[in-house]
Amino acid sequence: MLDRRTFLRATSAAMALTAAAPALSLATVMEPASEQWPRRVNHLLGKTLIPHAPRRVVAISTGQLDGLLTLGLVPVGVTRVDNHELTPGYLQKAFPEQREALAQITDLGGRGSPDIETLAQLAPDLILLNKTALKFNGYQLYSRIAPTVVTRGYGANWRHDFLIIANALGRAHEAHNWLARLDSDMQRFASSQGSRPPTVSFLFASGPRLRLMCRGSLVGGLSDALNLARPHAQQFKGNSLDISPERLDMADADWLFYADQGSGLASLKKQPLWNYLEAVRNRRAIRIDADAFYLNAGPSACRHIVDTLTDTVRPI
Known part of the structure; x- marks a missing residue:
C-alpha cells in the first residue's frame, strides 16, 4: 500500500x-x-x-x-x-x-x-x-x-x-497543427494593429487581494503576441504584481479585463477608485472567466483568451 x-x-x-x-x-x-x-x-x-x-x-x-x-x-x-x-x-x-x-x-x-x-x-x-x-x-x-x-x-x-x-x-x-492555427490567428490580428495599439490591463480580485497580471503571465504573453500595448504603469516583467486598493489606478487602461474569485467582485466594486477608472467610466471594463485567463495554463484556455481579446478590443 x-x-x-x-x-x-x-x-x-x-x-x-x-x-x-x-x-x-x-x-x-x-x-x-x-x-x-x-x-x-x-x-x-x-x-x-x-x-x-x-x-x-x-x-x-x-x-x-x-x-x-x-x-x-x-x-x-x-x-x-x-x-x-x-x-x-x-x-x-x-x-x-x-x-x-x-x-x-x-x-x-x-x-x-x-x-x-x-x-x-x-x-x-x-x-x-x-x-x-x-x-x-x-x-x-x-x-x-x-x-x-x-x-x-x-x-x-x-x-x-x-x-x-x-x-x-x-x-x-x-x-503542431493546433498551434499553427492559433499562431496564424494571432499574427493576423497583430498585423492589423496600427502604430499606437490600444492598451490592455488584466486584474484578478481574489477576496480582498488585488493582482495585476504582468507580461510574464499566460495572458500577458498572449496580449504581447497580439501586439496589444500595456499602460505606462505596467511596464514590468514577472507573472503578477499585488497592488493595494489605493493603487487601483495602476490597473487602468483603454481596455480593462477583470476576473474575481470568492468575494473578489464585491470587494473590488466597493473600492473608491473603481468607478473613477477610465475603462470603467467608458464601459470598457470587461468581466472575464478566471479559470481560463488566470488559473489554467492550457491551449484551450489560450484559445479562449485570444478569441475574447480579438473579439473585444478595438482602437480607441
Whole structure:
C-alpha cells in the first residue's frame, strides 16, 4: 500500500532532481516520431519509458486537463483548484461532445494534496504533473504507480508543456497543427494593429487581494503576441504584481479585463477608485472567466483568451 509517509519522503529527492534536470528545448521535446511505441519521452526530470499509447491518463496539475482534452483524450482522474469545478466551465463549453465522459472523471482532490490511494486504484498508464506539484508530491512514488511525465507549469511555459504532453500521448502532429492555427490567428490580428495599439490591463480580485497580471503571465504573453500595448504603469516583467486598493489606478487602461474569485467582485466594486477608472467610466471594463485567463495554463484556455481579446478590443 502506498502510504503518505513514503509519499512525503520522496519529495526532497524529487525536488533535488528538478534542480539538477537539464533545460529542454522545443526540439528535444518532440522526439521520437509520433506513432513510435514504446518510446522514451523527454521531460523536466529526464526521460520516461512509455510502453504503449496511453489511454488511462491522470493529470495531477490543473491546466493539464485542458491539454489532454485539446488533444482528444479524456483523463480518468484529475485534481481541482480549491473551491472550483473539477472541469472548468470554459472547457465544458469548448468540448460539449465530451459532456458525459467529463462527468465520469474521478475527483482526486485538491492539486496540492491529491488522494494517492484513489489515484492508484484507477490503474493509470500515464501520470502527468508539473514542477509546482513536486513541492508536495514525490516523483518516485508516482513512478511506482505508472510512467510519470513532469512539465514546467506556470503560464509562460504553456506551449512547451503542451508539446511534452502531446509527445507522451503520441499526438505531436495534432499539437503542431493546433498551434499553427492559433499562431496564424494571432499574427493576423497583430498585423492589423496600427502604430499606437490600444492598451490592455488584466486584474484578478481574489477576496480582498488585488493582482495585476504582468507580461510574464499566460495572458500577458498572449496580449504581447497580439501586439496589444500595456499602460505606462505596467511596464514590468514577472507573472503578477499585488497592488493595494489605493493603487487601483495602476490597473487602468483603454481596455480593462477583470476576473474575481470568492468575494473578489464585491470587494473590488466597493473600492473608491473603481468607478473613477477610465475603462470603467467608458464601459470598457470587461468581466472575464478566471479559470481560463488566470488559473489554467492550457491551449484551450489560450484559445479562449485570444478569441475574447480579438473579439473585444478595438482602437480607441
